[in-house]
Structure formats: structure tokens, C-alpha cells
Amino acid sequence: ETGVTQTPRHLVMGMTNKKSLKCEQHLGHNAMYWYKQSAKKPLELMFVYSLEERVENNSVPSRFSPECPNSSHLFLHLHTLQPEDSALYLCASSRGLTQAFFGQGTRLTVV
Amino acid sequence: KQEVTQIPAALSVPEGENLVLNCSFTDSAIYNLQWFRQDPGKGLTSLLLIQSSQREQTSGRLNASLDKSSGRSTLYIAASQPGDSATYLCAVSNNQGGKLIFGQGTELSVKP
Numbered sequence: 001e002t003g004v005t006q007t008p009r010h011l012v013m014g015m016t017n018k019k020s021l022k023c024e025q026h027l028g029h030n031a032m033y034w035y036k037q038s039a040k041k042p043l044e045l046m047f048v049y050s051l052e053e054r055v056e057n058n059s060v061p062s063r064f065s066p067e068c069p070n071s072s073h074l075f076l077h078l079h080t081l082q083p084e085d086s087a088l089y090l091c092a093s094s095r096g097l098t099q100a101f102f103g104q105g106t107r108l109t110v111v
Numbered sequence: 112k113q114e115v116t117q118i119p120a121a122l123s124v125p126e127g128e129n130l131v132l133n134c135s136f137t138d139s140a141i142y143n144l145q146w147f148r149q150d151p152g153k154g155l156t157s158l159l160l161i162q163s164s165q166r167e168q169t170s171g172r173l174n175a176s177l178d179k180s181s182g183r184s185t186l187y188i189a190a191s192q193p194g195d196s197a198t199y200l201c202a203v204s205n206n207q208g209g210k211l212i213f214g215q216g217t218e219l220s221v222k223p
Contacts, residue, residue: 042214043211102156
């Protein structure tokens, strides 16, 4: 256990569905992140939240919508996804320059 | 733009061997470098973190070194075991602990 919990672990959704991924950290960290891991590609940073404010959006399509209601929770709202969005979505948290801790990920399949 | 490269992409060794995984990065202005382990379909487990002012870190059978000026890091695994089989990822941070740029990883297989 890393102290970062993601739910669900697996998700299958149609292209017209709306779903949300959830991440929770119990480490007292003040920054949270969403990463995407596609097959045969390096992990890509999607969003950065620091002190509950979005500080970075790495050219992610608007069909991905993050939300950080407090420093312990992070959501990724999904709507009208494409099959190429199928990937492992990883949440991470950190405090300042200290090491990042990752959750177990949500395996998303878009059909 | 920072780029991280890991070689080899895959490595297969017999149990008991010592081995070295390599990581290189193009911009030496980093704050820290982390090595992670990832089992198939799972999340990342942090193995070692090296701050930019440090040269190496050790944890058990693992030793990571950092040469910032040349843009290189190595992960040394001593006396490898089948349980070490996984993908090993190297990542650098330029200004925030979790804002990482990753390499593509080295897939390690340790045969009994």
C-alpha cells in the first residue's frame, strides 16, 4: 500500500458514457497528479493540482475533466471518450520536492 | 524539452546475476531522479529517490547512482531473484516532486 488509493481498478465504458475516476491520498500531501500510461509509450503527465488549484494542463482534450475538491481527493471525469483513450490512468501525490507516491491505477477500456 | 531514455528496453538474466539498468536525460537541470518498479497492470512502486545534490542512494540489494553533469543514472541490482522481474522506470523532476518525466522503462526478467 502506497497511501494512494484509486477506484475503480477496472472500467469499461462506451463512447457515449460519462464516468469518473477517483483518487484519495492519506499522506498529507499538497499536490496531486493524473498520469496516462498507454501501451508502448512512456507515462504522460495530464494534470497537476497544487493546493487544490490546477496549475498544469498538458494539452489534454476537454473530454477529460479533472476536479480536486480538497487536498486529499482528486477526480477525473470522463465523457464521450474515444477507443484510443483506453489506457492505465495513474494518480500520484507529493509534498513539495519530495518523492511521489502512485496509486494502483484504473485500467480503462473504451468500447 | 527534457527527454528520458532507458536502455536496454528488455533484459533477461539468470537468477543470481548482478545487473545494471541505464537511464539518461537531456537536461541536467533536475531536482531529483526516481527509480520505480511496475508489475504488469499495476501501479508504480518507488524504489529510490536521488536528490540532485546526491551521487547515490542504496536500499537493500538496490543501488542507484546519479551523474547530473553527464545526464546519467544507473540502477544496480545485486544477486537478482525471480521476484525482481518487473518493468523498471526512471523519472526526473525539474521543479516539483510529482511532476515527473518518465523513460519508457526496462522490462526485466530473472529466470530461476
